[in-house]
């Protein structure tokens with residue numbers, strides 16, 4: 001680096017953002033900084049880069065209904081989303097994930113957009129967003145494109161974000177048919193820990209307790225979130241029971257590809273991926 005102090009900009013609108021970015025095209029975006037600042041402190045190419053903080057861009061902090069969808073601004077903090085009635089009422093699986101993401105100070109700073117763009121296999125908002133088929137809105141100065149989250153995240157820490165592009169919003173369809181909403185992660189301790197394995201599930205359960213429709217997504221057991229249509233198909237039409245889940249274990253084994261790391265080994269993660277299915281709320285669903 002040149003040795004000069006890094007510059008930091010705080011645009012208040014999208015117009016200001018484009019203007020600043022065209023004058024400083026190498027500047028790196030951030031929102032809460034809870035991921036980026038940690039990476040900067042470790043050195044590497046990010047250490048001395050100029051920064052553009054998205055915190056004050058009003059368009060990125062909105063939450064609004066648009067027909068059958070709800071649009072969440074990428075800059076919304078986890079804490080603000082946890083308390084938002086539209087999010088709480090429509091997306092309980094996401095609210096459950098917010099509650100176990102970091103600690104209150106982290107949730108006050110961290111944004112949902114930052115969690116997505118970090119693209120960590122352990123990112124807590126990702127499995128819920130995969131089961132809800134969230135659509136991401138990416139903006140550049142002269143355009144907007146929409147892309148499903150499963151196509152946006154291309155590997156650990158890797159996304160399809162192009163140069164000059166910013167994640168502006170997350171579009172999630174309302175899912176009124178689903179009456180089971182569940183997110184659980186296993187960490188090294190009960191609170192404030194990064195996921196060793198996690199499972200998001202939404203399902204439609206009939207009055208006779210049959211699984212009419214189910215969507216499942218695992219975190220931390222592959223390079224990206226694992227969603228398996230084979231498992232979902234195999235469980236459809238089956239009773240909501242531990243026996244049905246156990247019958248799907250061989251399919252879970254085939255779908256996941258965990259690694260050994262500091263937090264856990266691959267074998268343990270495989271066991272967790274299966275057993276998380278047994279933690280679905282078999283008795284707590286009301287048709």
Ligand SMILES: Cc1cc2nc3c(=O)[nH]c(=O)nc-3n(C[C@H](O)[C@H](O)[C@H](O)COP(=O)(O)OP(=O)(O)OC[C@H]3O[C@@H](n4cnc5c(N)ncnc54)[C@H](O)[C@@H]3O)c2cc1C
Pocket residue numbers: 028029030031032033034035036037038054074075100101102103106109110111112113114115116117118122123124125161165166167168192193194195
């Ligand atoms: C102590 C601690 C505990 C944590 N615990 C958890 C946990 O339990 N679960 C979990 O999932 N995460 C956890 N994290 C990680 C982190 O807090 C989250 O990933 C958080 O959501 C990141 O959001 P942010 O706004 O701070 O991202 P930032 O650090 O601001 O940005 C992260 C990355 O995303 C990019 N980015 C941010 N916003 C945009 C945008 N709108 N468009 C394009 N690119 C963008 C940045 O350039 C950067 O590369 C933890 C972090 C810490 C420090």
